[in-house]
Amino acid sequence: EDQVTQSPEALRLQEGESSSLNCSYTVSGLRGLFWYRQDPGKGPEFLFTLYSAGEEKEKERLKATLTKKESFLHITAPKPEDSATYLCAVQAVANTGTASKLTFGTGTRLQVTL
Amino acid sequence: NAGVMQNPRHLVRRRGQEARLRCSPMKGHSHVYWYRQLPEEGLKFMVYLQKENIIDESGMPKERFSAEFPKEGPSILRIQQVVRGDSAAYFCASSPTGTQYFGPGTRLLVL
Numbered sequence: 001e002d003q004v005t006q007s008p009e010a011l012r013l014q015e016g017e018s019s020s021l022n023c024s025y026t027v028s029g030l031r032g033l034f035w036y037r038q039d040p041g042k043g044p045e046f047l048f049t050l051y052s053a054g055e056e057k058e059k060e061r062l063k064a065t066l067t068k069k070e071s072f073l074h075i076t077a078p079k080p081e082d083s084a085t086y087l088c089a090v091q092a093v094a095n096t097g098t099a100s101k102l103t104f105g106t107g108t109r110l111q112v113t114l
Numbered sequence: 115n116a117g118v119m120q121n122p123r124h125l126v127r128r129r130g131q132e133a134r135l136r137c138s139p140m141k142g143h144s145h146v147y148w149y150r151q152l153p154e155e156g157l158k159f160m161v162y163l164q165k166e167n168i169i170d171e172s173g174m175p176k177e178r179f180s181a182e183f184p185k186e187g188p189s190i191l192r193i194q195q196v197v198r199g200d201s202a203a204y205f206c207a208s209s210p211t212g213t214q215y216f217g218p219g220t221r222l223l224v225l
Contacts, residue, residue, distance in 0.1 A: 032212055032213075034213065044216045046214075101172075101173070102147075103159070
């Protein structure tokens with residue numbers, strides 16, 4: 001069974017204080033690892049897809065990296081508007097040839113204060 | 115390009131009533147997924163559909179829950195005889211292939 005564990009559960013940063021969120025996973029065969037951002041009362045917003053170990057992607061103050069066992073979401077010089085819950089999910093290779101479900105972690109709640 | 119649409123955004127039902135949740139995928143997306151998010155829990159997969167076909171329903175409770183994605187119109191998640199434990203946020207996602215894009219969700223409250 002595919003599993004995703006995210007840490008820490010909650011993180012409080014001051015504006016400008018860089019940090020990293022961790023996502024550890026086990027999956028039968030990785031098709032993709034996904035990062036989403038979720039604001040209270042809203043649906044998850046897509047951030048990144050990573051497909052293979054060593055891959056990195058960046059968007060503004062966020063950078064996602066992937067190894068064979070875990071992924072990191074690095075936040076550089078965060079701002080209060082980066083406050084949200086960050087979700088990690090894995091998608092396994094489907095033997096049917098179709099895209100398959102996402103298995104999510106429980107998320108990291110990030111709060112960035114002035 | 116409009117995003118994934120879900121309605122209603124909020125739904126209140128009494129125990130024993132039926133709940134119907136609707137999802138219109140993004141234009142050009144033929145894959146639809148339903149997930150449930152319980153308070154303080156992560157998103158849990160329920161069902162994956164393509165037009166007129168259920169591809170994977172391994173996360174769907176065996177009783178009272180059903181889903182469809184007809185040739186014309188939105189995908190429907192139907193919950194019969196709702197119980198208090200069905201109270202949750204239900205999210206729909208659509209995909210052209212791999213990456214899934216989520217709608218704003220329907221928050222179901224069962225009294």
